[in-house]
Amino acid sequence: MNILDTIGQATIDKVQSERPVPRFEPGDTLRVHVKVQEGNRERLQVYEGLCIGRKNAGVNSSFTVRKISFGEGVERVFPLYGPGIWEIEVVRKGIVRRAKLYYLRELRGKASRIAEDVEAQRELIAEQAEEAAKRPRREKLKKEKPKDERTVRAVKGGKR
Template sequence: MNIIEELEKEQLGKLSAEKNIPDFGAGDTIRVQVKVVEGTRERLQAFEGVCIARKNAGLNSAFTVRKISSGEGVERVFPLHSPNVAAIEVIRRGDVRRAKLYYLRGRTGKSARIREQTDGNKAKLNAADKAVAASIKADREAASKAKKAAAAEAKGE
């Protein structure tokens, strides 16, 4: 490993520790909070759309988001580890079979829609979502056992 790769790996470790980047891919609808500086003021601006591409290249990783604004398609490429990207939020998971969705550029209206993933296994749930799902499942099982025990007790009397 050469010096540049070592430095890049070190920087990537620092950035990953301080920034929470969700697991997302092409087809997912995401909201990106971008820092905008106007004169002396700084504010956050949301850019919400479909992620049509993701480039994984270490520090140079980037993703492309496409949205329709006033009937016109707008695409924006965001560097993943940029200090101007304040936050990334996944709104919904898309069910696609391609890594790059450039074909959406030529489509409008209903033909540009993407199916939503509904299967929990495919949806790439993050650790927090898995924990919540596990606690809900445990609560349901406990309620089911209590109901069965009450029914058995009622029959026994």
């Protein structure tokens, strides 16, 4: 292992400790939360679409997500370990027999659908449930009841 591989592996380990990278393949539907900076503000933008390819190159790994926005196909390449990616969620698993799904660019409508892998979807749901159980729960806010009749009428918008 040379020095570049060592540095790259350290970067990958650091990113995976901050946010776990899920297992996904081409054909899976992903929801990618991306940090977008507009002026001084920073916000999260969700990009949901079909993963049509992955490039595994250590710290330079990337994946391509395709979605249809207002009737136009939009593809975006994301760096897997980039600082701009907040979270990657696997929405559903798909069954494909190709590593690159570039042929979907020419297909329209129902022809461009990918079959769902039901068994893998069950495993994914079980895995996500285990992760959710490990995370601390947020307490629900309790709604306070109005104390007198006037407050109830004011809340409901009614008159006496």
